[in-house]
Every structure is written in C-alpha cells, then in structure tokens.
Amino acid sequence: MSEPQHAYAWQMTQWQDLQRLISAERLPHALLLAGPSAIGKLRFAKALVSYLLCESPGDLAACGQCRSCHFQGEAAHPDFKEICPEEGKRQIGVDQVRSLQHFSAQHAHRNGGRKLVLIHPAEAMNANTANALLKTLEEPASGTLLILVSHSSSQLLPTIRSRCLQLSFGIPRPEMTESWLRDYVGDQSTAQRLLAETGGRPLAARQVFEEDGLASRERFDKGLIALVDGQRSPLQFAEEMLDADILQVLDWWVARLLSLSRHQLADQVLTAESWQRFKAVPSVSVIQGLERALKLRASFSRGVALNKRLILESLFLEWTQLCQNRAVS
Template structure:
C-alpha cells in the first residue's frame, strides 16, 4: 500500500478496508477534494485492490492474474473525456450502463468503473448515469473523482458513499515533496504557491511554473503601472495556457484576500503587496470572475483566449485607476 497510495491518504484507505470487511462498502464511491492531492492515484490503487483475487488490508497482492493485467484487466474500465475534449459524452455513459449489466469476467469477481473527472458530465450525461446508481448490480463498483462535488447533481451525490480528501497537513506534504524538491526553501515556496497541494506543487516545480508565475506577476505589474499597453501585456502572456493563467490569478487573489481581510501578509507575493490597499469587495469580485471563467473552461465551454485575457487585465486595472492605487 505504501508504494501506491500517498502518506496523507492512509485514513481514507483504512476506512474503505473496514467498510469492505464489514460488508458496508458502497456500490458507488465519490472521491472529492481539491485537485493536486492525489485522488486519481488513490482511485487506481483502489481499483486494483477491488479487482485483485487475493487482496489484503495493505492493497492488491500484485501477483495474481488480475494484478498481472493491471489497468488492462477486462473488469476495470475508465471513463474520461476523449482526447482533446473536456466533457464526458453521453454515449460513454450509456456504454458504462451496458458494462455494469454484464457479468464480471472473473467468477465471483467485480467490475470496477472509474469516472474521472465526474465534474466533466453535463446534465444529460449525469442523468444517463442515474439509472446505474439507482439500480446497481451487485458486482459493480463505481468510483467517481470530483474536484468540485457541488457541481454534481444532488441526485448523483446522494447515491454515492462520500470519501473526502482535504489538503494534507503541511508536515506530511513537505516530507513527501522534499524527496522531489530537495531545496527546502524552494519546496516551501512550491507548496505555498499551490495552497499546500503536494502533487500540484510537484508539477509546478517540474514544469518551471515558479518562473512562469513570476513573469506573469511582472507583466501585470507593468500593465497596472502604465508601462506597457494592453496588447503588449496580452502578448507577453501568450505562451501561458489559459488554465495556468486562471490558476495563477485564483491563487494570487486568494492570498491577497487573506492579507486584506485577515492580516496574513506572509501569504502575499512581493509584487502583489502593492495592491493590499484595494477594497476587499473589489478583490473578491475579481476573484469570482476568475473562478467562474475557470468553471466554464473546465466544463468545456469554448472561450476566446485573447478576449478573455484582455477582459481580465482590464478588470484588474479598473479599481487601481479609479482610486489611484496602481503602484
């Protein structure tokens, strides 16, 4: 188990092991919590364990025929958006319904179906899934992964056994991340930048995301100060994916609000310290705009990247010009 799940996931694992031993394991499990904390990794370890012929409390045995097949096991199925798309199609869920009605290939075994991310289902797709949730077959276990369970239909949530995954304790996250980011200060910065989410911090480090965020900060500062034009600011950020930019703005405004409303100055990036005098309601309104855009993008709504970015730059600059708090 130690090689498959993460140190901060032990309690969730033990909870499911006890439920299985006591015959209380639900036919549908909802793994929920922020992105970047390892829910997908946990789900795959769980799938192997549920399909294993000789499972133990520590996990799958790793030697039986089912374990040999791994994710190619005919009783393991993963439903996710097709390549290049953000939405799970209704036809994919209808195929899932058909799979759940079939008998498992291994006698006495179970079919395990992973839906990731469950947030990628629209209303029609989610409704197509409801029949399987309402009338489950005894040998099927559905695992849903969701970063934002509130976006799921209440009827979906109510039919699932919830397993929350909060941001792990800082000490556990640091101990794990230090094996990847050996410099202590950089390790702490990566965790701070990602709100304590270890896998997100790992990705930020490995993708040179810290330098990219610094360039974004400097571009925004130059735009607000009037040193560059809107088109120049937009052009300077052209190499950044919209997902990255929205994550950057979301995290930065979150830290700024902590400072403005709670006095936590240590949370704020140096460049953003100059905007601490802005009214909290202005920062909150801008953050809400960013979060709504992120939700649209994650749902697969087509947005014009350049117009969206320029709109955000203008929105952030307006309060500064109105009250004269640029820099």
C-alpha cells in the first residue's frame, strides 16, 4: 500500500480553509477546485477524498492504515467514484454522469460515512452531460460530496458554478515551488528556468524536465531566430514543428509572447534571452498575437479539427512580417 498523499505545501491555505469547514461540519454538497492546470489541484482533490474517507485522519492527511485507506490503496473504495474522460476520449460521457444518480441513492458503506464523487476536468462535460450533472446537484443526496476540478472554470455552465463552493488555486509563489522542484531536478537554476518556462506551474515544470528538459523549447527558439533571419521560410519552420504536439507548440508560443509582453509593458525579465531581439515588435501586435494563439489553443484542446500545418504557417508568416516591418535584427 502506498503512503497516503497529502496536499502540496503551496496549497496549505486552501487545505486549512477546508479543514475549518470540516470541523464546523459545514462542508457543502459540492466543491469546485478552480485554477490553472498543472499546479496540483487533482492531487489536492485526491488527498481530500482519502482524508474524508479515512477513519482516523491526522491534521494533514489520511492515516494510510485504516480499512478505508486500505481500500483506496488497493482498489476503488465503494463510497468513492471518480469520473474523468475514458481512455482516448476528450469528453466525459453523459452515461458516466447518469450513473451517479444510482451511486448517490445508495447508503454509504461506512456507517454514517460520506460518499464522494470526483469529476475532472469538469470542463470536459458537454452541455448534455453538464445538464445531467445539474440534476444530481439540484437534488443533493445527503452525505454525498461532489468535487469538481476545473482548469477553466469560466467554461462551466453558470448554473453548475453557482451550486458549488469555489476554492480558488492561483499560480503558487516561486519560493514555495522552487525548493520542491529543486529536490526533483537537482539544482536551483534549472528549477528556476523550468518554472519560468511553464508560467510558474510546478507540475508542468516537472513534466518538461521529465520529457526532454528544455531541448524542444530551445529548438523552437532557434527556429524562430532562423525564421526572422531569413534562413528558414515559414513553410519550412511549420514543417519542422509538425512532429511536435500542436498544443505544446502553441503553449511555447503563448509563453514567449506573454513573456515579451510583460517585458515590454512591465519591464519583467524575458524567459528566453534570445527574444531580446523582438523587443521592437509593437506591443499591441504582441497582445493580438497572444489572443489569437490562446483562441487556437482552446479550439485544439476542445478537439476542433483544424489544419495544423496551415495554422503554424500563418502564425510564422505573420511573425516574420511583423519583425520585418520593424526591421528587427
């Protein structure tokens, strides 16, 4: 059996807020854990599930020893249901949510215990599915706690949001995450760079480290420089980037434009030194480019079928033209 997981150190404020509700027996029927992706909301939710199912929890985590903890360590606890998109799917199916009605109508297996439902990411529910969930939310079975995790809570139906107590998670402060990441990657400066590259999101930073460190991003930056230097055409660069995940390329693009924009408007340090040469691109164009990239990213992550090659070509062509107009060199 594995050690019981607890919330990350940077989530202690939210954990303590919940603890107060739990000890005052004021836990609502539905919680919405909202905030950017890759900062540990799911881990927090799972720690909460273990904690609430545990028969003798400590202050910070489940005991890891009792019958309930044993259940969760080995197989699904009968009082817990996790709903997320099935393998290979982007969306949560309406039948998955409908099955909740049966689940919440049953008595908890533990005497006087709670039943828990975890849905993540909540924005993976389409309108049909969300409406099916509303039925469950409107007639809350006593003793069932619904935990929704969302990286994009503005996409949820307002009627769902309004029925949940929202717990907000922001980008954690670097002093909290740097030491955690340093223990994992081995040195402080790599940890700092990884966090800068991922907008301060610690789990994204760890994932970048696990994948290929920063090599892909460096390749992207080098390609961009070659593009504005005229050593590559937008078509060639788009071709080179086609083997990368389009969401990842758009993430890099967004992160770079965001960093450039903050540099221009608030004099913040650029994430990538090589982007110094783009300082002269008008800040309004940078912001427009950012908006466009974010929209594209949202479309791709919803699974809208778009032509990757054409989109990359047009992004790179537009950038080349902006740089040429400003004689960036």
